[in-house]
Amino acid sequence: MRPTRLPFPDRPPTDQLAHLHRLFVARADAGGVLDIAVATVDSPIGDLLVAVTDLGLVRVAFGTEGHDAVLTELASQISPRILRRSGRTDPLARQLDEYFAGRRRHFEVPLDLRLAHGFRRRIVELLPAVGYGTTVSYGELAATAGSPAAVRAVGTACATNPVPVVVPCHRVVRSGGGIGQYRGGTAAKQALLDLEAATLGGVIR
Amino acid sequence: MTPFDDIVRQHGEMVWRVCHSLLRPADADDAWAETFLAALVAYPSLPADAHVTGWLSTIAYRKAIDHHRRIRRHAAPTADLADRPAADDPEPVDPALVEAVNQLGVKQRDAVVYHHVVGMSHREVADLLGLSHAAVRRNAADGIANLRRRLTATTRPAAPETPTPEAPTPETPSSDTPTSEMST
Incomplete structure (x- = not known):
């Protein structure tokens, strides 16, 4: 008596599921049922999670935030219809690569700022005007926003910027010379400022 | 709520098995995508305590059966399940x-x-x-x-008519563990 295995499929050949997954995501995207396309982009400041809705870039998250936690948060804040492997994140991934290589000074992707509200959103909308390689103080930004006393609130707005790196809250620093807090950690903030200074100084290409 | 991508990752293999148990490879892959598309649409309203495996496998099973019926209905008389697939088409089942x-x-x-x-x-x-x-x-x-x-x-x-081995077959293993093994 020899045990005979009914030849039910056991597991798919290597890579087949990845292939099917990609085809499925493309169909979901075309069918309008993919609410958030996500991808992980590696960078000198660690893996960045990027999330793109049908309106634009909605979230950039640092590794220190815990990508799984951020995804779960997006699922409850926006929609659980979240998928990887969509081409929707490709343009941003490419631009991030160029930025970190010192070959790009501003990003050209649509933004979806639904995760920033009220005054914080106003500040986030002002940030792209702070030029590459330059800095402003929290106080200066508060004055630009028309609320010179709201220095602390500007700090909070920068700290909760849903799309860091792309919207350059890292260019907002303390007036005393300290670089201030950063969602991705002060080391990451310093690295971004150094990168931009070096690129402008011609150190990188 | 768990991002749907995790659901695909966790259950993709199970859905693949269901589809390939009921359909030929090309149709099975189609049914796999249809299963996850239907699931993706319905996912936001899935109750938090739902049995995800049961929910997804039911969708996959239904999609595969539908697919099979459709193929049967439109199949040319010569198209038979015993037809050999193209040589480079792997036949997992x-x-x-x-x-x-x-x-x-x-x-x-x-x-x-x-x-x-x-x-x-x-x-x-x-x-x-x-x-x-x-x-x-x-x-x-x-x-x-x-x-x-x-x-x-x-x-x-061509096997000579040996008595069907089903009768003396021992009971299915008493454990509840799913298995596709049977003793001859």
Whole structure:
């Protein structure tokens, strides 16, 4: 008596599921049922999670935030219809690569700022005007926003910027010379400022 | 709520098994995508305490059956499940088994698919289908015996008429562990 295995499929050949997954995501995207396309982009400041809705870039998250936690948060804040492997994140991934290589000074992707509200959103909308390689103080930004006393609130707005790196809250620093807090950690903030200074100084290409 | 991407990652293989147990490769891959598309649409309203495996496997099973019916309806008379696929088309499942599973009665097919292919316990299948534990157990065992009989008949047509080995076959393993192994 020899045990005979009914030849039910056991597991798919290597890579087949990845292939099917990609085809499925493309169909979901075309069918309008993919609410958030996500991808992980590696960078000198660690893996960045990027999330793109049908309106634009909605979230950039640092590794220190815990990508799984951020995804779960997006699922409850926006929609659980979240998928990887969509081409929707490709343009941003490419631009991030160029930025970190010192070959790009501003990003050209649509933004979806639904995760920033009220005054914080106003500040986030002002940030792209702070030029590459330059800095402003929290106080200066508060004055630009028309609320010179709201220095602390500007700090909070920068700290909760849903799309860091792309919207350059890292260019907002303390007036005393300290670089201030950063969602991705002060080391990451310093690295971004150094990168931009070096690129402008011609150190990188 | 778990991002849907994790659901695909966790259950992609199970859905693949269901589709390939009931359909030929090209159709199975289609059904795999259809399953996850339907699931993605419905996902936001899935209750938090839902049995995800049961939910998804039911969608996959239904998609595969629908697909099979559609193929049958539109198939040219010559198109038969026994046709060999293109040489470079990997055949993860014996076409004779796919055919045999499709020919099972609904109760046996349900039990075989949910227990042996999906991998749910007899208890989980019973809860999903609203049947007794014993009924699921019996249907699964009868289904497997039936499949073995059909497969033996197709793969060894010239075999002398030995008595069907089903009778002396020991009871299905008493554990609730799903398995596709049967002793001869």
